[in-house]
Amino acid sequence: MTRPELRIRTDRFVSNIHAVRDRIAPSELMVVLKDDAYGHGLDWAVEAARDAGVLWYGTYDVAGGVATRRVLGDDGRIFAWVTSTDAEIDEALARGIDLGVGSQEYLARIVARARERGATARIHLKIDTGLHRNGLLPEEWPQATDEVRRAEADGHVLLVGIWSHLAEASDPEDDEAQTAFLEAVRIVEASGATPEALHLTASAASWWRPELRGTVSRIGAFCYGIRSADGPDIPGVAPVAELVATVVGIEEDAAEISIGSFDGIPSTLVGAEVGTDAGTRALQSIRATTSLVAGWPGMRVGDPVWLFGAGEHGESSATTLAERIDTVGEEILTRLTPRVRRVIVD
Numbered sequence: 001m002t003r004p005e006l007r008i009r010t011d012r013f014v015s016n017i018h019a020v021r022d023r024i025a026p027s028e029l030m031v032v033l034k035d036d037a038y039g040h041g042l043d044w045a046v047e048a049a050r051d052a053g054v055l056w057y058g059t060y061d062v063a064g065g066v067a068t069r070r071v072l073g074d075d076g077r078i079f080a081w082v083t084s085t086d087a088e089i090d091e092a093l094a095r096g097i098d099l100g101v102g103s104q105e106y107l108a109r110i111v112a113r114a115r116e117r118g119a120t121a122r123i124h125l126k127i128d129t130g131l132h133r134n135g136l137l138p139e140e141w142p143q144a145t146d147e148v149r150r151a152e153a154d155g156h157v158l159l160v161g162i163w164s165h166l167a168e169a170s171d172p173e174d175d176e177a178q179t180a181f182l183e184a185v186r187i188v189e190a191s192g193a194t195p196e197a198l199h200l201t202a203s204a205a206s207w208w209r210p211e212l213r214g215t216v217s218r219i220g221a222f223c224y225g226i227r228s229a230d231g232p233d234i235p236g237v238a239p240v241a242e243l244v245a246t247v248v249g250i251e252e253d254a255a256e257i258s259i260g261s262f263d264g265i266p267s268t269l270v271g272a273e274v275g276t277d278a279g280t281r282a283l284q285s286i287r288a289t290t291s292l293v294a295g296w297p298g299m300r301v302g303d304p305v306w307l308f309g310a311g312e313h314g315e316s317s318a319t320t321l322a323e324r325i326d327t328v329g330e331e332i333l334t335r336l337t338p339r340v341r342r343v344i345v346d
């Protein structure tokens with residue numbers, strides 16, 4: 001039993017959810033589940049969030065929404081934001097999945113599918129606030145609003161929300177994005193609609209920029225305890241996942257551990273600090289299926305070594321590792337391959 005383990009701490013996920021909710025209230029938490037719940041496992045995340053009373057779930061695509069619905073049952077709101085095929089729209093209609101709509105072409109297809117099936121599509125209209133990543137342009141917005149209002153009158157759609165995504169590159173840019181967002185909301189409300197879910201912010205802006213929060217906040221990273229790259233630790237929020245390998249051999253004054261680049265560990269992490277029962281040690285080399293760690297007195301085959309986690313054994317967080325190689329903590333987690341065994345710890 002020497003396969004590396006990603007140990008997933010449900011208690012930490014739940015306490016992170018509570019910390020985030022306390023911070024953002026009265027804005028509602030939408031737990032973001034993309035990339036298999038940031039590498040933690042979608043089914044586990046949905047079940048734990050549901051038990052913690054979370055109402056909103058954000059998935060990238062309809063397939064993720066369907067998987068979420070399977071675990072969630074009939075309650076709860078699922079929001080799938082990427083532009084989907086007609087077959088996926090049909091699935092979303094059948095399973096009560098809300099769709100993010102960022103183009104007139106997609107809006108027209110959704111209305112057509114809903115009309116054909118005699119269903120009502122729940123949609124969240126997306127305004128492009130500067131990121132230029134799938135969103136209606138301000139000049140398209142009034143016409144799109146009219147189309148949505150007509151389809152609502154015909155019973156084919158329900159305008160549940162208005163949303164956008166922030167670049168989080170600088171406060172002034174995010175302020176400008178909010179101005180564009182609020183103008184889009186104003187136009188929709190002037191048409192007589194009152195969508196309940198207004199959502200603009202993800203983890204960092206939801207936490208640090210209360211004035212940007214809408215009625216819903218889409219949060220992934222902080223729920224999993226992943227702080228922003230070059231950002232501070234978040235009070236009350238701790239890493240949910242710990243990556244643990246086992247000592248499988250002793251080579252002079254180094255321990256050989258059961259994890260390597262085939263497990264998804266970037267070889268550029270050589271030099272990073274990992275955790276052992278004797279405290280912090282340096283990762284000396286990364287091979288295909290094993291790696292070497294600077295040894296410690298009394299090291300033995302079978303000893304655990306923590307590659308990342310909450311720091312209880314001197315190990316770094318995933319974000320601290322990520323910063324060494326100019327990426328984000330999410331990337332360290334989502335790169336792990338299926339060779340790494342996911343183990344849920346309550």
Ligand SMILES: *Cc1c(COP(=O)(O)O)cnc(C)c1O
Pocket residue numbers: 032034081165201202203204218219220221222
């Ligand atoms: C990933 C993502 C989020 C969540 O971002 P975090 O920084 O992980 O909280 C929210 N909205 C969209 C559209 C996303 O792609």
